Amino acid sequence: MQTIAAKDGIDSYLIDAGNMKGGHAEQLFIPESDVEVAAILGDANSSGTPVTVSGARTGTVGGAVPFGGIIVSLERLNRIRSIDRDAMRAVVEPGVILADLQRAAEADGLFYPPDPTEWSCQIGGNVATNASGARSFKYGSTRDFVERIEILLADGDKLSLRRGDAFADADGKIELVTASGTKITARVPTYRRPNVRKNVSGYYNAAPLDAIDLFIGSEGTLGVITEVELRLLPKPESFFSGIVFFRDEADLLGFVDDARSLAFAARRDRSRPSQIDATLIEYFDSNALRFIAEKFPETPDGMAGAIFFEQETTAADEDALLAAWNDLLERHRADIDRSWFTTTEADRERMRAFRHSLPVSVNERVVRNKQKKIGTDMAVPDETFRGFLKYQRELLEASRIDHVIFGHIGDCHLHANLLPRDEDEAVRARHLYGRLIAQSIMLGGCISAEHGIGKLKSRYLYVMMGERYLNEMAELKRTFDPKAILGRGNMIDERYL
Numbered sequence: 001m002q003t004i005a006a007k008d009g010i011d012s013y014l015i016d017a018g019n020m021k022g023g024h025a026e027q028l029f030i031p032e033s034d035v036e037v038a039a040i041l042g043d044a045n046s047s048g049t050p051v052t053v054s055g056a057r058t059g060t061v062g063g064a065v066p067f068g069g070i071i072v073s074l075e076r077l078n079r080i081r082s083i084d085r086d087a088m089r090a091v092v093e094p095g096v097i098l099a100d101l102q103r104a105a106e107a108d109g110l111f112y113p114p115d116p117t118e119w120s121c122q123i124g125g126n127v128a129t130n131a132s133g134a135r136s137f138k139y140g141s142t143r144d145f146v147e148r149i150e151i152l153l154a155d156g157d158k159l160s161l162r163r164g165d166a167f168a169d170a171d172g173k174i175e176l177v178t179a180s181g182t183k184i185t186a187r188v189p190t191y192r193r194p195n196v197r198k199n200v201s202g203y204y205n206a207a208p209l210d211a212i213d214l215f216i217g218s219e220g221t222l223g224v225i226t227e228v229e230l231r232l233l234p235k236p237e238s239f240f241s242g243i244v245f246f247r248d249e250a251d252l253l254g255f256v257d258d259a260r261s262l263a264f265a266a267r268r269d270r271s272r273p274s275q276i277d278a279t280l281i282e283y284f285d286s287n288a289l290r291f292i293a294e295k296f297p298e299t300p301d302g303m304a305g306a307i308f309f310e311q312e313t314t315a316a317d318e319d320a321l322l323a324a325w326n327d328l329l330e331r332h333r334a335d336i337d338r339s340w341f342t343t344t345e346a347d348r349e350r351m352r353a354f355r356h357s358l359p360v361s362v363n364e365r366v367v368r369n370k371q372k373k374i375g376t377d378m379a380v381p382d383e384t385f386r387g388f389l390k391y392q393r394e395l396l397e398a399s400r401i402d403h404v405i406f407g408h409i410g411d412c413h414l415h416a417n418l419l420p421r422d423e424d425e426a427v428r429a430r431h432l433y434g435r436l437i438a439q440s441i442m443l444g445g446c447i448s449a450e451h452g453i454g455k456l457k458s459r460y461l462y463v464m465m466g467e468r469y470l471n472e473m474a475e476l477k478r479t480f481d482p483k484a485i486l487g488r489g490n491m492i493d494e495r496y497l
């Protein structure tokens with residue numbers, strides 16, 4: 001195990017993609033086995049030292065940014081232990097990089113769908129944040145693929161949880177037994193979950209609650225994930241993908257509504273062949289297209305927005321599906337001549353790079369100009385989505401602050417990135433962010449659909465949850481981590497602990 005003291009340089013471990021300032025820690029530990037992780041935790045728990053778990057630090061909410069104590073980086077627990085082709089399962093250590101797992105699965109004719117746009121993240125980080133992204137429209141989030149996890153609790157004791165083995169009872173009580181035989185009784189928070197397609201705001205509590213789901217999305221606050229068994233799918237034969245441009249936003253939104261409804265209809269009734277069933281439906285507003293044009297100059301100008309979609313195909317249904325998509329696009333007056341379509345792997349990768357280039361270009365500009373960025377991550381109920389988008393657009397345009405709106409429109413979940421140029425704009429941008437949060441909550445939405453709460457959004461979780469439910473979350477955390485050493489500052493403000 002490598003141990004590095006702060007004075008010997010651990011700067012890159014003090015920041016994540018959210019650019020939160022002021023991170024500091026006394027020491028960095030880079031263990032090579034779960035036994036070493038358990039020993040570090042045992043010592044930290046005895047002395048009450050805060051522990052921040054570090055994945056690949058691609059998180060955007062400061063979850064992996066430490067404020068005191070020690071950092072435990074899982075980068076060397078990076079073995080793919082097995083891929084079982086017949087059972088369609090992978091067993092991995094937490095530090096395995098997502099792109100490496102996806103490649104290894106594909107080499108065996110299998111497919112691991114979660115696709116949080118940034119492929120350098122770790123599987124442990126993905127489980128800890130319940131990462132989702134574009135393809136969750138069809139396949140769901142990381143949670144939907146996690147079959148078993150091993151977790152080290154704050155004192156180093158181990159919990160092994162397999163999906164389906166332990167559930168909360170009707171009173172919201174969960175009973176678990178650790179490897180050392182300790183019985184833990186936890187109480188599940190009682191808040192009602194918003195009626196949205198994606199939500200990672202607070203501990204998961206949907207009934208009937210499987211114990212494994214409490215830990216998925218717990219952002220390093222309940223334990224350290226040291227092994228994950230994942231469900232895989234058969235690798236799709238091929239895909240049809242398109243980036244389609246629209247001159248008129250109303251046409252674009254009509255297209256999205258229809259593509260979404262057709263996908264839901266196809267999933268309800270699989271008996272009819274060759275139905276439109278997008279794996280992803282991603283949105284770019286006109287500002288986003290201007291940003292991307294810096295990296296992809298072939299992007300047509302004068303467009304109101306664009307949609308990136310993808311559809312699984314087979315040799316048998318490809319022609320029919322291409323025709324069905326073409327009809328849909330014509331019906332909604334997409335600018336088909338200037339749009340891009342492909343059935344080849346290489347061009348599909350280029351389309352994914354087009355999508356990825358947007359958050360990357362935004363982050364590069366922020367770093368280059370030493371600017372601030374305020375990024376939203378709210379999802380709202382389907383029926384309120386159009387109104388919410390209109391409200392956002394009008395508010396942001398009136399502010400004259402640089403911004404882009406993009407993301408997972410299939411799931412009624414968009415990101416607005418506000419890029420204030422000076423302190424005055426930064427103050428106004430924070431106010432606007434507050435108004436968007438309030439509007440989302442008022443519409444029955446959530447404050448974070450996929451990035452998590454971390455440290456940057458904990459005060460907004462308070463706005464969404466209020467005292468009572470934050471106290472319930474804190475009680476749950478203390479059950480597993482009585483000295484509150486893990487992921488301090490993530491999700492729950494310290495005054496509740």
Ligand SMILES: Cc1cc2nc3c(=O)[nH]c(=O)nc-3n(C[C@H](O)[C@H](O)[C@H](O)COP(=O)(O)OP(=O)(O)OC[C@H]3O[C@@H](n4cnc5c(N)ncnc54)[C@H](O)[C@@H]3O)c2cc1C
Nearest residue numbers: 055056057058059063116121122124125128131132220225
């Ligand atoms: C350009 C870009 C695009 C992105 N797009 C998306 C997107 O579309 N969808 C999406 O969901 N996310 C997206 N993200 C966010 C990010 O990639 C995910 O949150 C990812 O899951 C974080 O993984 P990580 O390994 O980098 O974790 P980190 O950032 O290192 O950590 C995230 C949190 O998990 C905890 N943690 C990490 N590993 C463990 C472990 N083994 N046990 C317990 N706790 C742990 C940390 O303490 C921290 O609280 C994007 C990020 C970038 C930079």
